[in-house]
Amino acid sequence: MRFVHAGDFHIGATPESGRQWGKERAISVAGALGRIVDLCNSEKADLLLIPGDLFNAPPLTKELKEAAYSFSRLENTRVVIIAGNHDYLSEDCAYGSFDLGENVFLLSSESFSSVYFEDINTEVHGLSYHKKEIREPLYDELTAPTDDRIHVLLAHGGDSLHVPIKYSQLAKSGFDYIALGHIHQPKLFKGTHMAYCGSPEPLDRTDIGARGCFVGEVTKSTFTIMWRPLAKTQYRLLEINSDITLTQAALEECVKEELAAHPSDLIVVLLEGSRDPAYTVDTEAVLQLGRVVEVIDSTNPEYDLEQLLADHDGDIISYYINMLDTPDKTPEMKKALYFGLSALLGD
Ligand SMILES: [Mn+2]
Incomplete structure (x- = not known):
């Protein structure tokens, strides 16, 4: 199963809005999903994994429409998404019920649910935020099912207010890949199948360094992953x-x-x-x-x-x-x- 792991797009964010490069930054942030879609097409990815904060806030309908258009350009790739603490599924937001396309799967439940793709023998698990904060360590006791499927976990958090994570414990949970989101700095946990993708564009002047996404391939017995810089600006x-x-x-x-x-x-x-x-x-x-x-x-x-x-x-x-x-x-x-x-x- 070939995947692209990209998250924390924060669509709608306008970093440096008061500065002369504010408009350029806003365009780069808004365009990042389109560039990830292009990458999925050129890489012939089976799955695009988006572990939360696709949007900077519970999205407006026009933002959902823009995202749906980008996803409609995917040639071979299905998308699995969870909602994060910024784009949490609030009651008055259309995100949870909006049709983002037949190739897009939002795991919208507050508790763990999954979607299984038979042709690639892959099951993707995750839960969505329904509020801005979750202080319970929801991922620490998690273990992957022990069957022949490739099991992927989407997880959002890693600080005290947003699902604290014991990484060494999570790394041993048995998932074939753990796609983490929330921390905007990319990080591959050495010797594990677990990574934070970071954001595809820097969102703040403290986001020093290159930004992009991960491209990988996982089977029940092999795992490869590569970092891809993608940001227009660093x-x-x-x-x-x-x-x-x-x-x-x-x-x-x-x-x-x-x-x-x-x-x-x-x-x-x-x-x-x-x-x-x-x-x-x-x-x-x-x-x-x-x-x-x-x-x-x-x-x-x-x-x-x-x-x-x-x-x-x-x-x-x-x-x-x-x-x-x-x-x-x-x-x-x-x-x-x-x-x-x-x-x-x-x-
Ligand atoms: Mn977040």
């Missing part, structure tokens, strides 16, 4: 380790190089290390350089502590330095030292 973290020599011009040069090397990406600049106390990073100027979504300045001013002690013998500044500049100082103490000195010196 958030890229540019970590700059600064020291006392850093200047604004050098910083901007570094960011410009990164922007030129990755013109379709969005850059988060993280400045770490130390800087000249006389230099304050002009984060606004860096944001103006192009597709920079955020500048995080975590640098500390590099004070010459010996010189300060000599200049401030006996006053509060030397007292403060002696209190915090101990050989066993923690990173927090180091930060407190810099912040306090910055305040005391009026920088």
Whole structure:
């Protein structure tokens, strides 16, 4: 059985909506399902597994119609879906009863149900959220039936408010594949048949790195899986380790190089290390350089502590330095030292 595992599309989400690339991001998120359908066709996938949060909220009828159109373009692929915590099956939402196509199977029950496809000898199991939170660990005691069918589980959750999961236990549940959703970072659990697909497009600037889906093939005795990048855009973290020599011009040069090397990406600049106390990073100027979504300045001013002690013998500044500049100082103490000195010196 060949499958594509993609979830957490969050159709309807509009990341970075206030920024100049907000419209582009909204289009990428809305178009991800179409690109997954193309992949299913080129891969001749038997099943498209969507473990929840296809939509960003209980979907509107127009969003269901758009999804149904995308699914209608599938040539050989049937779709199995569960509803997640974002697109939970609320009473006033059409999702649970909407006809998404004869090749689409929403496991809409709040308790476990399954759909069996005889031609590929595969049974897909799962349950849907009917509310925003499920705090019970519903998957921990689960075991797959012991028959000749290929058994696949769709599961959504993994934090304390959304079905906490004991992964080592779930991995031993006997399913031939466990398609996880909810966490937007892709993760293949080594040595198991279990993965989070992540979202096909990043949904937040904290979603650093490539996004896509998994393509795999499973039989009762074999298992292969491959990661496929698919996102139009990725958030890229540019970590700059600064020291006392850093200047604004050098910083901007570094960011410009990164922007030129990755013109379709969005850059988060993280400045770490130390800087000249006389230099304050002009984060606004860096944001103006192009597709920079955020500048995080975590640098500390590099004070010459010996010189300060000599200049401030006996006053509060030397007292403060002696209190915090101990050989066993923690990173927090180091930060407190810099912040306090910055305040005391009026920088
Ligand atoms: Mn979720």
